[in-house]
Amino acid sequence: DVKVTQSSRYLVKRTGExxxxxCVQDMDHENMFWYRQDPGLGLRxxxxxxxxxxxxxxxxxxxxxxxxxxxxxFSLILESASTxxxxxYLCASSLAGxxxxxxxxxxxxxxxxx
Amino acid sequence: xxDVEQSLFLSVREGDSSVINCTYTDSSSxxxxxxxxxxxxxxxxLTYIFSNMDMKQDQRLTVLLNKKDKHLxxxxxxxxxxxxxxxxxxxxxxxxxxxxxxxxTGTKLQVIP
Numbered sequence: 547d548v549k550v551t552q553s554s555r556y557l558v559k560r561t562g563e564x565x566x567x568x569c570v571q572d573m574d575h576e577n578m579f580w581y582r583q584d585p586g587l588g589l590r591x592x593x594x595x596x597x598x599x600x601x602x603x604x605x606x607x608x609x610x611x612x613x614x615x616x617x618x619x620f621s622l623i624l625e626s627a628s629t630x631x632x633x634x635y636l637c638a639s640s641l642a643g644x645x646x647x648x649x650x651x652x653x654x655x656x657x658x659x660x
Numbered sequence: 661x662x663d664v665e666q667s668l669f670l671s672v673r674e675g676d677s678s679v680i681n682c683t684y685t686d687s688s689s690x691x692x693x694x695x696x697x698x699x700x701x702x703x704x705x706l707t708y709i710f711s712n713m714d715m716k717q718d719q720r721l722t723v724l725l726n727k728k729d730k731h732l733x734x735x736x737x738x739x740x741x742x743x744x745x746x747x748x749x750x751x752x753x754x755x756x757x758x759x760x761x762x763x764x765t766g767t768k769l770q771v772i773p
Contacts, residue, residue: 550702589748589750644759645691645752647693647705652702
């Protein structure tokens with residue numbers, strides 16, 4: 547079974563802090579994704595990566611950056627957290643294709659910025 | 661931008677059929693999806709349908725797509741208490757090298773024993 551893990555289930559940070567959200571997959575998948583999920587807005591793609599050190603902007607990249615130094619790990623970085631970044635963050639990975647049905651999701655990290 | 665709408669809540673009795681509805685606006689959708697999310701768990705892909713299909717059946721699940729009306733539905737036969745969860749509809753379309761995905765806001769299904 548594919549396993550996508552996220553470093554924290556719940557995180558509370560202060561405004562202005564630098565925040566790292568980590569995601570690890572154990573199935574040698576090429577592609578990894580970061581989404582945020584908000585009530586009333588559904589799931590929105592922040593960034594994705596199709597290879598080590600490669601990244602592409604999704605629909606809402608502003609205020610975020612990503613890092614993929616190793617194939618199995620994809621980090622989402624909030625350089626200076628703001629209250630409007632309070633959200634559920636979901637990581638996903640896929641073997642080769644980019645279609646949604648090929649992606650496996652992690653359990654999510656609920657981030658609260660105070 | 662593209663929009664996907666669902667009703668927020670549905671309550672059914674155990675053993676009855678559930679029908680969750682979804683409407684979308686993107687006429688260039690490639691795939692349409694149904695996901696299930698249980699409390700504390702990630703998104704679980706239930707089923708998906710290619711946009712040129714009308715219907716897909718998978719055990720207790722039936723997906724109907726009316727492309728003309730941009731309406732997607734998920735029917736769960738013989739609904740069980742374990743089906744209680746939030747169900748998300750989503751559509752994806754080609755967008756310059758990746759699949760742009762739009763999710764609905766989710767329908768919370770409550771199954772009454």
